[in-house]
Amino acid sequence: DGGITQSPKYLFRKEGQNVTLSCEQNLNHDAMYWYRQDPGQGLRLIYYSQIVNDFQKGDIAEGYSVSREKKESFPLTVTSAQKNPTAFYLCASSPWTGLTGELFFGEGSRLTVL
Amino acid sequence: AQSVTQLDSHVSVSEGTPVLLRCNYSSSYSPSLFWYVQHPNKGLQLLLKYTSAATLVKGINGFEAEFKKSETSFHLTKPSAHMSDAAEYFCVVSDQGSSNYKLTFGKGTLLTVNP
Numbered sequence: 001d002g003g004i005t006q007s008p009k010y011l012f013r014k015e016g017q018n019v020t021l022s023c024e025q026n027l028n029h030d031a032m033y034w035y036r037q038d039p040g041q042g043l044r045l046i047y048y049s050q051i052v053n054d055f056q057k058g059d060i061a062e063g064y065s066v067s068r069e070k071k072e073s074f075p076l077t078v079t080s081a082q083k084n085p086t087a088f089y090l091c092a093s094s095p096w097t098g099l100t101g102e103l104f105f106g107e108g109s110r111l112t113v114l
Numbered sequence: 115a116q117s118v119t120q121l122d123s124h125v126s127v128s129e130g131t132p133v134l135l136r137c138n139y140s141s142s143y144s145p146s147l148f149w150y151v152q153h154p155n156k157g158l159q160l161l162l163k164y165t166s167a168a169t170l171v172k173g174i175n176g177f178e179a180e181f182k183k184s185e186t187s188f189h190l191t192k193p194s195a196h197m198s199d200a201a202e203y204f205c206v207v208s209d210q211g212s213s214n215y216k217l218t219f220g221k222g223t224l225l226t227v228n229p
Binding site (some may be wrong): 004031033035040041042044045048056058066087090092093097098099100101103104105107108110 | 188210211213219220221222
């Protein structure tokens with residue numbers, strides 16, 4: 001089935017450690033996005049990518065990094081510089097970045113800092 | 115600048131009764147508006163969208179929403195709630211002609227359906 005796969009589903013991290021969240025899609029979409037979700041806060045855009053080897057910062061990029069070496073993959077690294085990393089992270093894709101409003105989401109990764 | 119306000123953080127209904135989830139928006143230009151649903155620990159799924167065609171928009175699972183420019187509202191309704199409708203709902207706004215990375219999400223309304 002076509003879709004977006006995020007892993008791991010749950011992740012625990014000690015303070016000071018970097019962690020990488022995986023996002024893979026087989027929808028042949030050009031655009032991919034990372035969002036952060038906190039309780040009662042909606043979704044906030046971390047990074048997005050419109051094409052391979054190119055990506056742009058979203059609204060809350062500080063303390064995060066991404067890469068887009070392949071069309072189907074868009075991993076997110078949460079670095080030790082992120083002051084409050086405990087959150088639910090959602091990866092999404094769309095055929096392109098033009099406005100359709102329809103993003104296809106993975107099931108998310110829940111990161112907890114111990 | 116655009117913004118969206120979901121007027122209720124939590125709505126509780128009984129199975130078989132109507133659902134109303136309220137959303138007001140602010141947009142400098144003609145807006146595009148969307149409703150998404152998120153079941154627990156899952157990703158979001160698009161329910162319906164308004165992009166300047168008919169003001170009454172029908173979506174999946176029997177939901178619909180009406181765009182009211184004079185009231186700057188885009189409320190989500192369903193005539194009869196089902197247990198499977200229990201989830202969190204997000205109202206989303208963007209300026210028409212903008213990009214998918216310009217979407218602004220509301221803070222969400224948690225819908226509880228009681229048997």
